[in-house]
Amino acid sequence: MTVVDQVGHVVIAVLTYKRPADLAELLPLLIKQMDGVDEQVSVMVIDNDPAASARETVAGFAAVLDDASLVTYVHEPTPGIAYARNRALDEAADAHLLIFLDDDERPTETWLQSMIETYRRTGCAGAAGPVLPDYETEPDPWIVAGGFFVRKQFPDGAERPAAGSGNLLLDVRQLNELGPLRFDPEFGLTGGSDTVFTYHITRSGRKIIWSEGAAVVDKVPSKRSTRAWVLQRAFRNGNGQSRIELTWQTNPVRKMVTRLKLTAGGLARIAFGGLRAASGLLSRSKVHHARGSRTMIKGFGMLCGAWGVVYTEYGRGKKS
Incomplete structure (x- = not known):
C-alpha cells in the first residue's frame, strides 16, 4: 500500500427505502461534513422504493442549497439492496472514491475526514469504520446483557477480510482494475451481498483497512430492540x-x-x-x-x- 497524494471526486452514496424522515435528518449532516475536507464531495441518494418516495425529500433539500449539484437523486426501482448498491457503482463509475452509508446512520464529527485520511495514508481498496448503536427506546435488559448491538472494534489500521456496506469506502479505480465486480443479486433480499463483495476484494490481494475515527451512529428503532x-x-x-x-x-x-x-x-x-x-x-x-x-x-x-x-x-x- 502506498500514500495517495491526490484524491479526486468523492461520492457519498446513501441507500434509502421508505425512510423520508431519516433522509431529511441525514442530508444536512453530510453537507456539514464537507466543510472539514478539501476534496470535491457530493451526495447521491439511491432510492430503492419502486414508488420513488424519496424524490420529493431530496429535491426539496437540494433546492435550498447554494449548490444544488451537491446532492443528486437516483431511482433504482428493482427490489433488493444489491441492485441499489450496484446502481451506486454504476453512477459513481467516474468518481475516485465511493462511500456507502445507510439512511438510518449518522456520521460523527470526524467521520468523512477520517475515512479519506485512512485512504490517503494506506492507498487501500476499501476502508470501514465503527458503527455505534443509538437506541430509540431503552432496550430489553436481555439485549443489553447479550451486547447484541455492540459491534466488535479493531485497532486503527487493521486489515479486515470483509466488511458491511453501512460505512464503507471503496476506491473505484481499484474496483475497475479487478474487473466487473458486482454485488450479487442472489443475496439482494436476504442480506450478505456486501460480505461476498468485500471478500472478493480481499481475496484478490487488495486491502480493506479499519478507520477507527470514521465512526457512524446507527439509530436502533424500538422494533429492533426486541x-x-x-x-x-x-x-x-x-x-x-x-x-x-x-x-x-x-x-x-x-x-x-x-x-x-x-x-x-x-x-x-x-x-x-x-x-x-x-x-x-x-x-x-x-x-x-x-x-x-x-x-x-x-x-x-x-x-x-x-x-x-x-x-x-x-x-x-x-x-x-
Missing part, C-alpha cells in the same frame, strides 16, 4: 454464512465437504447454545441465556443454509 428481532437476525446471519461459504465452492466434491462441515458447525452451535441458554435460565444469568439463545438460533440458520434453505429477511413490505 428478542424476536435479535433471534431473527441471528438466524439470518447463520443462514447467510452457510450460503456465502458455499458460493466459493464450484467443485461438487468440495461443495459437499463444505456442506457437511457447515452442518456439523450448525449442529454444534445448536447443542452448545441450547445448553448455555438452559444454564442461563436455571442460574438466572441473562448473559448466558441471551448469548446461548443467539448461538443456538444461528446454528439453526447455518444448518438450513447448508442444505439450500434461503431466508429472505428483506422481503418487500419490510424496510431494507
Whole structure:
C-alpha cells in the first residue's frame, strides 16, 4: 500500500427505502461534513422504493442549497439492496472514491475526514469504520446483557477480510482494475451481498483497512430492540454464512465437504447454545441465556443454509 497524494471526486452514496424522515435528518449532516475536507464531495441518494418516495425529500433539500449539484437523486426501482448498491457503482463509475452509508446512520464529527485520511495514508481498496448503536427506546435488559448491538472494534489500521456496506469506502479505480465486480443479486433480499463483495476484494490481494475515527451512529428503532428481532437476525446471519461459504465452492466434491462441515458447525452451535441458554435460565444469568439463545438460533440458520434453505429477511413490505 502506498500514500495517495491526490484524491479526486468523492461520492457519498446513501441507500434509502421508505425512510423520508431519516433522509431529511441525514442530508444536512453530510453537507456539514464537507466543510472539514478539501476534496470535491457530493451526495447521491439511491432510492430503492419502486414508488420513488424519496424524490420529493431530496429535491426539496437540494433546492435550498447554494449548490444544488451537491446532492443528486437516483431511482433504482428493482427490489433488493444489491441492485441499489450496484446502481451506486454504476453512477459513481467516474468518481475516485465511493462511500456507502445507510439512511438510518449518522456520521460523527470526524467521520468523512477520517475515512479519506485512512485512504490517503494506506492507498487501500476499501476502508470501514465503527458503527455505534443509538437506541430509540431503552432496550430489553436481555439485549443489553447479550451486547447484541455492540459491534466488535479493531485497532486503527487493521486489515479486515470483509466488511458491511453501512460505512464503507471503496476506491473505484481499484474496483475497475479487478474487473466487473458486482454485488450479487442472489443475496439482494436476504442480506450478505456486501460480505461476498468485500471478500472478493480481499481475496484478490487488495486491502480493506479499519478507520477507527470514521465512526457512524446507527439509530436502533424500538422494533429492533426486541428478542424476536435479535433471534431473527441471528438466524439470518447463520443462514447467510452457510450460503456465502458455499458460493466459493464450484467443485461438487468440495461443495459437499463444505456442506457437511457447515452442518456439523450448525449442529454444534445448536447443542452448545441450547445448553448455555438452559444454564442461563436455571442460574438466572441473562448473559448466558441471551448469548446461548443467539448461538443456538444461528446454528439453526447455518444448518438450513447448508442444505439450500434461503431466508429472505428483506422481503418487500419490510424496510431494507
